[in-house]
Amino acid sequence: MEIRDVSKRFGTTTVLDQVNLTLAPGTVTAIIGPSGAGKSTLLRTINHLERADEGFISIDDELIGYERDGNVLYELKEGAIRRRRSAVGMVFQNFNLFPHLTVVENIIEAPVSVQGIPRAEAIGTALDLLARIGLSDKADAYPRHLSGGQQQRVAIARALALRPKVLLFDEPTSALDPELVGEVLDVIKELADSGTTLVIVTHEIGFAREIADTVVFMESGKVVEVAPPAKLFSDPAHPRTRAFLAKVL
Numbered sequence: 001m002e003i004r005d006v007s008k009r010f011g012t013t014t015v016l017d018q019v020n021l022t023l024a025p026g027t028v029t030a031i032i033g034p035s036g037a038g039k040s041t042l043l044r045t046i047n048h049l050e051r052a053d054e055g056f057i058s059i060d061d062e063l064i065g066y067e068r069d070g071n072v073l074y075e076l077k078e079g080a081i082r083r084r085r086s087a088v089g090m091v092f093q094n095f096n097l098f099p100h101l102t103v104v105e106n107i108i109e110a111p112v113s114v115q116g117i118p119r120a121e122a123i124g125t126a127l128d129l130l131a132r133i134g135l136s137d138k139a140d141a142y143p144r145h146l147s148g149g150q151q152q153r154v155a156i157a158r159a160l161a162l163r164p165k166v167l168l169f170d171e172p173t174s175a176l177d178p179e180l181v182g183e184v185l186d187v188i189k190e191l192a193d194s195g196t197t198l199v200i201v202t203h204e205i206g207f208a209r210e211i212a213d214t215v216v217f218m219e220s221g222k223v224v225e226v227a228p229p230a231k232l233f234s235d236p237a238h239p240r241t242r243a244f245l246a247k248v249l
């Protein structure tokens with residue numbers, strides 16, 4: 001995935017300021033930085049929940065994002081946009097499961113309605129994913145009957161069901177009770193080990209150090225520093241990175 005010169009403003013506030021990043025297939029990128037840095041907005045822009053004002057985003061050389069002025073993407077038909085969007089999956093802090101659907105219905109909803117996958121096939125895939133995250137016995141449960149950690153694992157399965165090329169996580173464990181964090185991190189770690197391309201906004205510095213190939217430090221809408229974890233956490237090049245790490249480590 002290529003993110004090139006992406007900028008985003010809310011009114012007169014610049015929330016993303018000429019962001020550039022390249023993610024190689026199969027790599028894990030952790031994004032860290034203070035609250036308000038623009039981390040969530042960056043993920044939301046990649047996933048088309050926000051529209052960038054400038055720049056573009058592409059995956060495998062196929063444009064999924066924006067272009068200055070005569071914007072290519074928005075000339076596409078709605079269906080084409082939805083298909084391209086499904087190249088990117090997203091897992092939110094608060095799980096965002098559909099409360100009125102069972103676990104299996106949550107997982108098959110988008111594959112059936114967006115990707116047109118036959119229902120029986122989508123159910124088969126959903127059951128395989130539930131086995132992988134250790135929740136086979138919850139297929140017919142409603143979200144309210146699951147713990148936060150279980151709901152988040154279902155949200156991960158739901159994102160995977162679309163077979164995204166890139167999976168985005170926005171602080172996936174920060175709404176969880178401490179004793180439930182580990183089970184979600186274990187699922188993410190398994191995905192990382194299996195070669196899924198991941199982008200994770202996280203406050204879990206130890207986790208980022210363990211699984212990330214690349215760590216991105218953002219502040220005030222800018223990418224300040226990009227480096228492997230061993231470098232960024234031990235010997236950051238930028239004084240802003242150093243100041244941030246001094247507070248959180």
Ligand code: ADP
Binds near residue numbers: 010015034041042
């Ligand atoms: P982070 O995830 O790093 O904490 P965010 O991307 O959520 O940061 O927010 C970056 C900045 O953008 C903040 O100043 C926030 O108040 C602002 N912001 C985010 N979403 C909106 C919005 N929908 N309207 C106006 N301002 C927003």
Ligand code: MG
Binds near residue numbers: 039040041
């Ligand atoms: Mg955020």
